[in-house]
Amino acid sequence: GENVEQHPSTLSVQEGDSAVIKCTYSDSASNYFPWYKQELGKRPQLIIDIRSNVGEKKDQRIAVTLNKTAKHFSLHITETQPEDSAVYFCAASKSDGNKLVFGAGTILRVKS
């Protein structure tokens, strides 16, 4: 089955700097890659996703890139702010079942 590895497990950045979180997946048939943000004590919420027919997607300060050949995808957050502090999860799935396999999560701390 699919296996998703996520790095780093924790990331501290200074406010205004960029943050990058990387995930690798094992199943070449996976074609949907979402990113979820979970603030402390809250539920995970989708922040951005990408499908395998696209190499990059942006939404304001957030972007996701996908390298199908290498089977990895990354989340990029620019101009980080304290409210970006949270746990971020990547996931992968095949469109036939919508079963998401999640990475272990990255704790992002933005220091002001």
Add this chain to the structure above:
Amino acid sequence: DADVTQTPRNRITKTGKRIMLECSQTKGHDRMYWYRQDPGLGLRLIYYSFDVKDINKGEISDGYSVSRQAQAKFSLSLESAIPNQTALYFCATSDLGQSTDTQYFGPGTRLTVL
């Protein structure tokens, strides 16, 4: 997202007890899921259902069972709770008919098994 609710929000129980966690949604979604979250392990799928008559095991279904009583309700049961089932449990929903695969999570149930 207030459209997906879970009860109870917190539960402390003892080893061997039967526990039921309930999930309800008003989003009209067909698909419902149960995950557990453990520190350092992310979210792991326990069971999922694509409609009322459909139940499927996820990656960690042992020790759990589910019931899809209606489109809007999906319950998770622990027949005989054990301490390593202590975790944060999330229900989620998604819509079969939409072009997006977004899953919408409930607020979570924190379960402690003593």
